[in-house]
Amino acid sequence: MSTEAASIRPEQIVARAGALRARLGAGFRDSTVEMLYREASRIAGRAARRPDEKRRDLDQWIDRIVTSPVLGLPIMLLLLALVFWVTIVGANYPSQMIATGLFWIEEHAAAWFEGWGAPWWLTGLVWHGVFRGLAWVVSVMLPPMAIFFPIFTILEDLGYLPRVAFNLDWLFRRAGAHGKQSLTMAMGFGCNAAGVVATRVIDSPRERLIAILTNNFVPCNGRFPTLIMLATIFVGAAFPLAVASLAAAGSIVGIILVGAAFTLFVSWLLTRTVLKGEVSAFTLELPPYRRPSILRIIYTSLIDRTVFVLLRAMATAAPAGAVIWILGNIHAGGASLARHAADFLNPLGSAVGLDGVILLAYVIAIPANEIVVPTMLMVYMGTGMMTDAPSFDQLRTLLVGEHGWTLLTAVNLMLFSLLHNPCATTIWTIFKETRSWKWTSLGALMPLAFAFAVTFLVATAVRVWGG
Amino acid sequence: MAITLKSLAGHDCDNCPAQAQLQQMGISLAQFDRLVALAGNPNTGKSSVFNALTGLRQHVGNWPGKTVARAEGGFGFNGVRYKLVDLPGTYSLLSASQDEEISRNFLLFARPDCTIVVVDATALERNLNLVLQILEITDEVVVCVNLMDEARRKGIEVDVRSLARDLGVPAVPTVARTKEGLADLARTVADVIEGRVRTSPIRPTHPPEVERAIQELAPMIEAVAPGVANARWVAYRLLDGDHRIHQALLSGELAELASGQQAAPEKAGPLIAIHGTQ
Numbered sequence: 219m220s221t222e223a224a225s226i227r228p229e230q231i232v233a234r235a236g237a238l239r240a241r242l243g244a245g246f247r248d249s250t251v252e253m254l255y256r257e258a259s260r261i262a263g264r265a266a267r268r269p270d271e272k273r274r275d276l277d278q279w280i281d282r283i284v285t286s287p288v289l290g291l292p293i294m295l296l297l298l299a300l301v302f303w304v305t306i307v308g309a310n311y312p313s314q315m316i317a318t319g320l321f322w323i324e325e326h327a328a329a330w331f332e333g334w335g336a337p338w339w340l341t342g343l344v345w346h347g348v349f350r351g352l353a354w355v356v357s358v359m360l361p362p363m364a365i366f367f368p369i370f371t372i373l374e375d376l377g378y379l380p381r382v383a384f385n386l387d388w389l390f391r392r393a394g395a396h397g398k399q400s401l402t403m404a405m406g407f408g409c410n411a412a413g414v415v416a417t418r419v420i421d422s423p424r425e426r427l428i429a430i431l432t433n434n435f436v437p438c439n440g441r442f443p444t445l446i447m448l449a450t451i452f453v454g455a456a457f458p459l460a461v462a463s464l465a466a467a468g469s470i471v472g473i474i475l476v477g478a479a480f481t482l483f484v485s486w487l488l489t490r491t492v493l494k495g496e497v498s499a500f501t502l503e504l505p506p507y508r509r510p511s512i513l514r515i516i517y518t519s520l521i522d523r524t525v526f527v528l529l530r531a532m533a534t535a536a537p538a539g540a541v542i543w544i545l546g547n548i549h550a551g552g553a554s555l556a557r558h559a560a561d562f563l564n565p566l567g568s569a570v571g572l573d574g575v576i577l578l579a580y581v582i583a584i585p586a587n588e589i590v591v592p593t594m595l596m597v598y599m600g601t602g603m604m605t606d607a608p609s610f611d612q613l614r615t616l617l618v619g620e621h622g623w624t625l626l627t628a629v630n631l632m633l634f635s636l637l638h639n640p641c642a643t644t645i646w647t648i649f650k651e652t653r654s655w656k657w658t659s660l661g662a663l664m665p666l667a668f669a670f671a672v673t674f675l676v677a678t679a680v681r682v683w684g685g
Numbered sequence: 686m687a688i689t690l691k692s693l694a695g696h697d698c699d700n701c702p703a704q705a706q707l708q709q710m711g712i713s714l715a716q717f718d719r720l721v722a723l724a725g726n727p728n729t730g731k732s733s734v735f736n737a738l739t740g741l742r743q744h745v746g747n748w749p750g751k752t753v754a755r756a757e758g759g760f761g762f763n764g765v766r767y768k769l770v771d772l773p774g775t776y777s778l779l780s781a782s783q784d785e786e787i788s789r790n791f792l793l794f795a796r797p798d799c800t801i802v803v804v805d806a807t808a809l810e811r812n813l814n815l816v817l818q819i820l821e822i823t824d825e826v827v828v829c830v831n832l833m834d835e836a837r838r839k840g841i842e843v844d845v846r847s848l849a850r851d852l853g854v855p856a857v858p859t860v861a862r863t864k865e866g867l868a869d870l871a872r873t874v875a876d877v878i879e880g881r882v883r884t885s886p887i888r889p890t891h892p893p894e895v896e897r898a899i900q901e902l903a904p905m906i907e908a909v910a911p912g913v914a915n916a917r918w919v920a921y922r923l924l925d926g927d928h929r930i931h932q933a934l935l936s937g938e939l940a941e942l943a944s945g946q947q948a949a950p951e952k953a954g955p956l957i958a959i960h961g962t963q
Binding site: 226227228229230231232234235239240241242246247249250251253254255257258259261262263264265267268418419420422457505506508511 | 842
């Protein structure tokens with residue numbers, strides 16, 4: 219044996235394997251798979267006995283309804299609307315209470331700092347900068363998340379998500395993408411970076427890239443508070459009080475549908491241009507429905523998701539608060555730096571139905587989408603009109619009365635928030651997954667281009683026809 | 686060595702002190718004595734088993750394909766510290782998709798001391814497919830028959846002893862959500878690693894022409910990498926055109942592994958990271 223060992227080189231084995239493979243033909247893989255299935259079936263048949271099928275019948279009966287071609291999609295949309303309606307109705311009051319409490323602390327702590335003799339810039343930076351940034355993030359984001367995540371986790375625990383993938387499969391196939399992309403989209407609702415990582419379940423590199431590049435069109439939970447706030451104070455307020463929350467929930471579902479339409483459209487566009495190829499088949503297992511375990515849901519949704527997202531938002535909001543305060547309090551040529559920056563961005567902002575302050579907020583909020591609205595409000599307030607406006611009504615008065623917001627501003631801001639570039643974390647994740655600057659740049663810049671194009675078209679249409 | 690039925694099916698006493706000996710170690714992985722891999726189909730409660738053993742709270746969700754990255758945790762049993770690596774949930778190890786490649790390469794190159802394969806007691810047939818493939822790669826396997834409560838509710842009777850006898854490796858019934866059977870699982874893993882339970886995994890024969898090709902290549906592989914534990918599997922992967930195995934053979938990495946210089950997981954880590962991403 220030892221003489222033989224010395225005489226064989228690895229290269230020979232590889233060459234021999236290649237020759238044998240050529241001789242075996244392509245069918246030998248299938249014969250292996252068949253062999254495994256036969257053996258698995260034999261062993262399982264001896265080890266397991268399943269007497270009655272009643273319980274499976276119930277699962278199948280439910281599946282026939284929720285995955286039916288006629289009722290499947292409407293049921294899905296109704297469930298989605300219900301989730302958002304509960305979130306909007308439930309989050310409103312706690313948000314205001316938290317805001318009132320935190321701004322009371324800011325006021326009193328700042329007064330205490332001054333009384334203690336601290337320099338004005340220290341009081342400003344710590345309390346009106348960093349602390350106010352944190353206060354906004356906590357009061358705007360915490361209540362919706364604390365309601366939305368547990369409900370979403372219940373749906374996930376029940377086993378509903380694979381049914382959603384099943385319902386949407388044909389749409390994705392039409393667009394030339396992989397059916398599992400709807401699962402990675404569902405992950406994107408939680409966090410786009412997580413959605414990008416989840417695309418690893420897609421075998422084909424082509425379809426995986428499509429899923430990565432379009433994941434951003436699903437609004438992540440960092441953007442939901444923005445959408446919920448805008449829907450509540452603008453869309454909801456445009457309707458009679460009785461149906462206000464329903465209208466707000468409906469408008470969020472509408473925005474998600476726009477996002478889904480964009481996902482499909484961009485997937486289709488990519489398969490026609492840079493990512494041509496065949497659609498691959500896949501098997502999707504519909505798992506049995508399971509009774510959700512309540513304690514674990516509370517733990518997962520509150521600790522893993524809510525607190526995690528909140529801490530991340532706070533970690534970026536604190537420095538952003540400081541930056542805004544500095545920009546708002548360093549003056550050059552009679553106006554603050556924030557004012558200069560906002561004025562500079564204003565022509566572009568108004569062209570797309572927004573304004574310079576909103577665009578400035580998006581630039582400052584590149585690290586995390588969560589802080590766009592708080593940043594925006596702080597820039598508005600920091601540039602002159604100091605108001606603490608914790609309630610949604612006062613917020614509406616501030617934005618409409620003093621900064622000229624219209625329904626167009628709100629709708630376009632929702633669209634911009636849906637379509638614009640991914641946050642820094644997601645961009646970095648795209649790079650880690652693709653290892654390519656080309657795809658990473660496309661993933662970052664393409665949504666931004668769409669965001670500007672769509673908001674510009676909407677703004678122009680409204681100006682031309684809406685007068 | 687014959688294996689007794691009792692040890693195969695795990696211990697049947699509910700009140701043995703094993704429960705007290707299982708110690709969750711979370712992510713304190715500074716030092717560990719043994720490396721254990723956790724594999725299984727998606728949606729079999731694999732993450733629940735991982736959490737129950739380590740005391741960690743990896744996110745558990747009722748949909749396939751949730752765990753795409755590797756998670757690591759630790760547990761102690763009878764004073765021995767085990768590092769548990771949760772592999773992506775897959776239906777097979779044959780395809781080129783990334784999650785399957787990660788699992789496959791980990792089993793071969795990180796050489797875990799034992800591999801737990803979690804199967805769904807209510808869907809044995811589908812799950813055994815993966816078990817058979819893992820048995821081709823490694824001898825040290827414990828099958829964890831999870832979701833026994835669901836099987837009972839559906840009236841499905843699972844004969845764990847018959848399963849263990851047919852597969853040639855121990856099988857332990859569990860309900861990970863309530864931690865039922867987990868101490869047994871840990872004990873069985875320890876028994877397999879310490880050699881108190883010998884396994885002789887079933888390896889189905891391929892169709893004649895494939896079998897002939899494997900039998901021609903396997904001795905050559907054993908000659909180049911003496912002591913390799915799974916020359917037949919390496920031969921099959923070469924026939925299948927597995928690029929990673931080609932590479933390992935040509936670079937001498939396979940021979941190094943076989944000669945007992947077991948690749949430390951730290952060394953295997955970057956390898957997996959490189960080949961696990963595109």
